[in-house]
Amino acid sequence: MILRYLIILLILLPIKAFAVIEVDITRGNLNPLPVAISPLDIDKNSKDNFKRILKKENIGVEISIIVENNLKQSGLFDPLNKDAFLQKPDIANLKPRFEDWNLIKAQALVTGKVTFIDEKLRVEFRLWDVLAGKEMMALAFTTVPSNWRRVGHIIADKVYERLTGEKGYFDTRIIYISEKGPKTNRIKKLAIMDQDGFNNKFLTLGNELVLTPRFSPTNQMVTYLSYFRNLPRVYLLDIETGMQEVVGDFPGMTFAPRFSPDGKKIIMSFAKDGNSDIYTMDLENRIVERISNHPSIDTSPSYSPDGKYITFNSDRSGYQQIYVMSSNGKNVKRISFGNGLYGTPVWSPRGDLIAFTKLHKGKFYIGVMRTDGTGERLLTENFYQEAPSWSPNGRVLIFYRETKTNAKGEGFSAKLWSIDLTGYNEKMIETETDASDPSWSSLLSN
């Protein structure tokens, strides 16, 4: 008996040594993991070529900074100061001296190399477990040089996935509304940027009011509300081609659009004679279906990831509350019963939670509840904030927040913020202009 236990122990020990680094993403950023991100090694010829093409002094350093910033922003990692690194990037990538990295308290180490081959950018990187003295992961890929920021995001995603056991969310984009001008006459434009705020691009000119853009599951298409010719209607935009079209032919305002999880339908509200109900339109055969039929306001619909259910808000009880129904509109069930008003429900990509906006006693909250309405948890309180959108791994929410103006009506601003599902790591996302209505894309590389 004892002998058998001993044998099992002997087998288990080395495995335990492998599993030394693990990041628990359910507990927030109480103990971020110290990681060393070594600048990616680069030879002189490659460096000169990238400098010529990308106007960056050292692309290896630049990419490692992206990796570092992403991991830091997640709140789960603590990237160490590069000044303390004892080993040069080239040697570290071949065979790190683990004692040196251990000395500066790094638990994980990222090394790598960038080369210029056939006008392309080739990157290889390695993730090392410093305590166990082992390589955990090694990957290489090639892309066009202009994709260099995405290279940094992809490396960060791979590191995040290897250390947390869940997919990352760094190689993603945010579609949002860029805002400018006085509060009484805001100029709003459709805009898109990388998740970290870089590569910002405007998709409309600001001639007409645009609101609430949302990505399709494949990220190619965006659905949004436009006041083109003073007719508020749901539109569909192909980001690659720039082609736009009105969704359906409704004799009145359509709004609050979202894609179904398979990308084949758009679900939205249609308002007529003072009543808003929920409709879908099939993008292939153009068939319009009425999903809800009630004299109250039914809006802000969002599908469950399996497409079987829809959550929405309705004031059928007298006040705005959250409901869940089958995707055919049957079995409507109210799920929010706390104090206050509840709106903008969005189903988590993991399927287990619904994020929402809550108004109670003059304060606005972003919160989550289980899909049956139990386990309500408020993550953040403010003067005004709403419209959460999930990161593709269901760990982070992005939303917008507006400031209170002073007695003269001055001091208005609208900004994008993100917060972890844990309620920790609340952060403002820098944007060129004021911003609202963010929607998070799925992972670009899969």
Place this chain on the structure above:
Amino acid sequence: MNLSKFLKNGFLILLASLVLTACATQKTQTGQLQGDVYTGKDSVEYLASGVPDRVFFATNETVLTTASRETLRKQAAWLRKNSDLNIVLEGHADERGTREYNLALGERRANSAKDYLMTYGISSNRISVLSYGKERPVDSGSNPLAWSKNRRSVSVKAN
């Protein structure tokens, strides 16, 4: 459904009586609010002499007040006199609600004004409805008085 409507009406009556009792103090405080419905003239424009262009609503409400109905009767009379004119009813909400719900609320407010105009003989094909939700406030303040001015339906000449 019937029950909730009944309860809602009951609540309104209760609210109305609260408003009545609170009236004296409210009026001396600001002179521009009755309950939380705006009664001032600040942002009001005129379609013709003595015909105000807008009506105001209580928070989250689409019910027309006595003053609103009076304004709309004046608008109806003016529209009857100018039978070649069409109007757009622009419905608005204050900033204290989620964007999408407020779009629906603005649409409902404008329709509540439209329905009233129709009962005074104005044909529905002379009236179109456009909701701006909370996108076009007239007062950029973040206070109850500013919000009360922004909860409105404005009649705008369409031709």
